[in-house]
Amino acid sequence: MTDLVAQALYSGVLTGSAYALIALGLALVFGTMRIINLAHGELVLLAAYIAYTCESQLGLFPLLSIPAAIVVVCVATTLTWYVVGRIERDHELNSLLLTYGIGVMLTNGALLVWRADIRSTKSAWLQEPVVLGPLYAMRSEVLFFVVSVVLIGALWWWLTRTWAGRALRATASNRDAAMLMGIDPRRVQLVSFLVAGLLAAFAGTAIYTIGVIQPSLGISLTVKAFIITVLAGMGSVPGVLAGALLLGVTESLTTTFASSALQELAGMVLFLLVLFVRPSGLFGRRIGAV
Amino acid sequence: MRGRSLSALVVVLALYALVPVALGGNLYLMSMVVAALTIGGIALAWALLGNLGGLVSFGHAAFFGVGSYASAILVMKAGWPIAAGLLAGGVFAAVSAILMLPALRLRGPYFALAVLAYAHIFRIIATEWKSLTGGAGGIANIPRFPVVLGYDFSGKTGAYWIVLTIVVLFVLVYDRVRNSDYGLALRAMHDSEEATRVVGVNSTLLKAAMLFLSAFMTGVLGAFNAHYINFLEPDYAFSGLWTMLPIVAAIFGGYRTITGPVLGALVVYLVDQLVFKELMPIGHQIILGALLGAMILFAPAGMLPALLRRRGWRHA
Numbered sequence: 049m050t051d052l053v054a055q056a057l058y059s060g061v062l063t064g065s066a067y068a069l070i071a072l073g074l075a076l077v078f079g080t081m082r083i084i085n086l087a088h089g090e091l092v093l094l095a096a097y098i099a100y101t102c103e104s105q106l107g108l109f110p111l112l113s114i115p116a117a118i119v120v121v122c123v124a125t126t127l128t129w130y131v132v133g134r135i136e137r138d139h140e141l142n143s144l145l146l147t148y149g150i151g152v153m154l155t156n157g158a159l160l161v162w163r164a165d166i167r168s169t170k171s172a173w174l175q176e177p178v179v180l181g182p183l184y185a186m187r188s189e190v191l192f193f194v195v196s197v198v199l200i201g202a203l204w205w206w207l208t209r210t211w212a213g214r215a216l217r218a219t220a221s222n223r224d225a226a227m228l229m230g231i232d233p234r235r236v237q238l239v240s241f242l243v244a245g246l247l248a249a250f251a252g253t254a255i256y257t258i259g260v261i262q263p264s265l266g267i268s269l270t271v272k273a274f275i276i277t278v279l280a281g282m283g284s285v286p287g288v289l290a291g292a293l294l295l296g297v298t299e300s301l302t303t304t305f306a307s308s309a310l311q312e313l314a315g316m317v318l319f320l321l322v323l324f325v326r327p328s329g330l331f332g333r334r335i336g337a338v
Numbered sequence: 339m340r341g342r343s344l345s346a347l348v349v350v351l352a353l354y355a356l357v358p359v360a361l362g363g364n365l366y367l368m369s370m371v372v373a374a375l376t377i378g379g380i381a382l383a384w385a386l387l388g389n390l391g392g393l394v395s396f397g398h399a400a401f402f403g404v405g406s407y408a409s410a411i412l413v414m415k416a417g418w419p420i421a422a423g424l425l426a427g428g429v430f431a432a433v434s435a436i437l438m439l440p441a442l443r444l445r446g447p448y449f450a451l452a453v454l455a456y457a458h459i460f461r462i463i464a465t466e467w468k469s470l471t472g473g474a475g476g477i478a479n480i481p482r483f484p485v486v487l488g489y490d491f492s493g494k495t496g497a498y499w500i501v502l503t504i505v506v507l508f509v510l511v512y513d514r515v516r517n518s519d520y521g522l523a524l525r526a527m528h529d530s531e532e533a534t535r536v537v538g539v540n541s542t543l544l545k546a547a548m549l550f551l552s553a554f555m556t557g558v559l560g561a562f563n564a565h566y567i568n569f570l571e572p573d574y575a576f577s578g579l580w581t582m583l584p585i586v587a588a589i590f591g592g593y594r595t596i597t598g599p600v601l602g603a604l605v606v607y608l609v610d611q612l613v614f615k616e617l618m619p620i621g622h623q624i625i626l627g628a629l630l631g632a633m634i635l636f637a638p639a640g641m642l643p644a645l646l647r648r649r650g651w652r653h654a
Contacts, residue, residue: 144447274451
């Protein structure tokens with residue numbers, strides 16, 4: 049019993065680290081631009097399909113596709129940034145509809161190019177078990193956990209120690225004041241989209257090597273990232289991390305003690321509870337509520 | 339005003355009589371028109387929520403699915419007549435919207451995403467609650483529309499008349515709400531929610547009322563569709579298409595107008611099915627996604643209103 053719980057917690061933390069990369073991208077863009085990018089999950093999925101293509105067509109090891117994924121996803125996020133910036137009125141709601149439309153295009157594009165079949169990595173090396181005492185994981189899970197921790201550390205350093213990162217945080221907390229300090233908000237927004245794209249490229253490759261992908265996965269990744277940001281309270285990087293781990297652990301406990309079909313439902317129930325009881329999020333300031 | 343209602347009446351009567359005569363022989367086209375009207379009805383319900391309630395929903399598939407399952411189960415397991423099933427579909431969808439009330443406390447983008455998450459929840463419940471819904475295998479042999487006054491409504495033409503009647507009724511209800519005192523308060527809310535609250539309007543209650551009405555309408559259409567196609571499975575009844583197509587249709591037709599979403603659905607769905615799907619059988623909805631994006635950028639008030647204005651016509 050204790051072993052099962054420990055194993056579930058362990059797996060949950062490993063999955064949660066990939067969720068954290070996705071949710072951080074969503075939160076960064078929301079912070080600087082006040083929009084929720086509904087195509088974010090599809091961008092992550094795009095990176096996953098690039099890993100699949102490189103592996104199945106070129107025989108590349110999935111990790112080697114990451115540079116290509118970064119380039120493609122960042123081009124896509126730059127385009128998104130550009131078109132969202134051209135919205136003239138009702139910015140908040142129209143940006144949702146616009147990014148929803150982009151998501152529909154990406155999902156159907158994936159359907160067109162890669163078909164509806166379920167894909168997963170063929171690499172035996174990545175699927176080898178790693179045993180840590182009583183705990184078990186796949187090599188890919190451990191690998192991407194380490195990658196996520198490094199990336200999140202780097203992001204933290206960048207946000208707090210560099211001028212560009214501080215400019216981003218300043219814009220997120222008070223756009224007008226940031227402008228008075230000589231920060232160009234358009235540029236900062238572009239940077240946030242690029243960083244989100246970078247994180248999405250790693251997250252997508254992680255998703256591909258850890259599990260299975262199909263075109264309809266994009267929207268549920270967006271929903272997961274949104275749930276995490278609601279849990280976190282749309283405020284801070286540590287909040288997002290805690291929210292991601294909480295979601296990962298909830299899902300994996302559900303899979304262990306109930307069924308894997310219910311894991312998504314468990315995340316939703318968690319989300320509902322937070323919405324009812326504490327709409328400002330578990331860790332954040334009160335932003336979302338009226 | 340009187341002249342306009344009269345001409346509207348003539349148009350509706352012509353729709354009842356002429357479309358089946360013109361297309362009656364072509365069962366494929368007739369089924370396309372029935373589907374387009376179904377989506378048009380959802381688009382109308384979606385636009386009502388957006389226009390009067392100020393809320394954008396990405397989860398109308400939830401209401402559609404709940405309505406279709408509620409009616410199918412009540413008719414098959416409890417022996418209800420289909421007409422009662424249609425109403426019950428709407429009522430159950432509205433009741434399911436109660437779960438969304440806490441999301442009304444959230445501002446625009448949060449509400450939109452919360453509803454998207456709800457739609458996922460309902461699909462999972464329909465898949466997992468096997469004793470009631472038959473799980474992923476679905477429900478087959480859902481009773482068809484019956485013979486009424488000697489006419490068999492189970493065919494395409496019967497279904498066409500039923501869905502047209504539903505949509506016409508919804509248009510009338512929408513019009514009544516918009517021109518009522520509530521409609522005035524809702525329009526005022528659109529300009530400034532704070533100011534409207536100050537003069538004593540309970541804005542959350544009004545929004546909730548619009549959410550229930552929109553959910554009810556969508557649920558009725560879901561119930562209609564269940565008896566029309568006689569088969570349900572979770573991935574179909576709760577498919578994101580029941581959200582995506584109405585959104586594109588409503589934006590295309592102009593979501594601030596009443597008939598625009600219905601006309602938009604006829605144009606968007608028929609062109610998608612008859613042209614785009616012929617050109618590219620898989621993934622043809624990529625064009626609808628592009629269309630939605632282009633409209634938001636270049637004609638956010640709708641494509642049909644923009645075209646009609648250019649020709650100097652007024653749009654109801």
